[in-house]
Amino acid sequence: MKAVALRHVHFEDLGSFAAPIAAAGYDVEYRNADDPDFTAFTAVEPDLLVVLGGPIGVYEAGAYPFLTQEIRLIAERLKAGRPTLGICLGAQLIAAASGAAVYPSDVKEIGFAPIMLNDAGRNSPLRHLQDLPVLHWHGDTYNLPRGATHLASTNLVAQQAFAIDTNVLALQFHPEAVTGSEFERWLVGHAVELAEASIDVRALRRDAARFGGELRHGAVSMISDWLQALAV
Numbered sequence: 391m392k393a394v395a396l397r398h399v400h401f402e403d404l405g406s407f408a409a410p411i412a413a414a415g416y417d418v419e420y421r422n423a424d425d426p427d428f429t430a431f432t433a434v435e436p437d438l439l440v441v442l443g444g445p446i447g448v449y450e451a452g453a454y455p456f457l458t459q460e461i462r463l464i465a466e467r468l469k470a471g472r473p474t475l476g477i478c479l480g481a482q483l484i485a486a487a488s489g490a491a492v493y494p495s496d497v498k499e500i501g502f503a504p505i506m507l508n509d510a511g512r513n514s515p516l517r518h519l520q521d522l523p524v525l526h527w528h529g530d531t532y533n534l535p536r537g538a539t540h541l542a543s544t545n546l547v548a549q550q551a552f553a554i555d556t557n558v559l560a561l562q563f564h565p566e567a568v569t570g571s572e573f574e575r576w577l578v579g580h581a582v583e584l585a586e587a588s589i590d591v592r593a594l595r596r597d598a599a600r601f602g603g604e605l606r607h608g609a610v611s612m613i614s615d616w617l618q619a620l621a622v
Contacts, residue, residue: 401579499544519609
């Protein structure tokens with residue numbers, strides 16, 4: 391089977407999701423936002439599409455024109471009911487492709503904190519993340535798309551995850567984030583945003599080391615369960 395991962399910045403890759411996706415039988419191909427063929431493929435062709443994160447807004451297509459085609463491709467895929475996973479910006483792009491509004495949340499939610507699962511969330515693969523501090527790194531949010539099932543929230547941002555049937559999962563947070571030495575790429579890559587939000591980089595690094603192992607285990611269990619339930 392083939393998986394395509396749409397990557398917007400190089401260090402925000404599949405992270406801890408890479409191994410379980412490969413173990414489920416997928417050969418992964420990255421398409422990068424600077425590639426001429428970033429979205430030059432048939433929307434329904436990949437067996438799995440993963441839309442990764444990035445530090446831009448869905449509503450910034452004037453500055454980043456590739457977003458328009460990316461949303462169009464995701465919308466075609468959703469219409470066909472093909473397996474699709476979105477993380478952070480990817481979740482927002484799925485929301486936009488579903489016709490929902492995406493906009494600034496007026497809060498920078500950056501750091502490690504648990505998500506609160508509702509009944510639907512506790513009965514979904516997200517149950518593996520129950521009570522685990524996951525990585526939050528966003529300033530935008532979205533309205534829940536029509537027909538989607540809300541799964542999780544935090545005290546700061548209500549929309550943290552949703553599903554559409556069993557084949558589409560959108561995660562506002564980052565369970566996949568590499569939290570070992572490679573986490574330094576995140577700290578350097580987002581240095582300006584961290585400074586503007588007055589985030590203590592040293593504390594964020596310590597939390598990544600403290601929670602990384604348990605989060606990786608929960609994230610692998612979560613994505614493995616989701617992949618097993620896909621109707622391909």
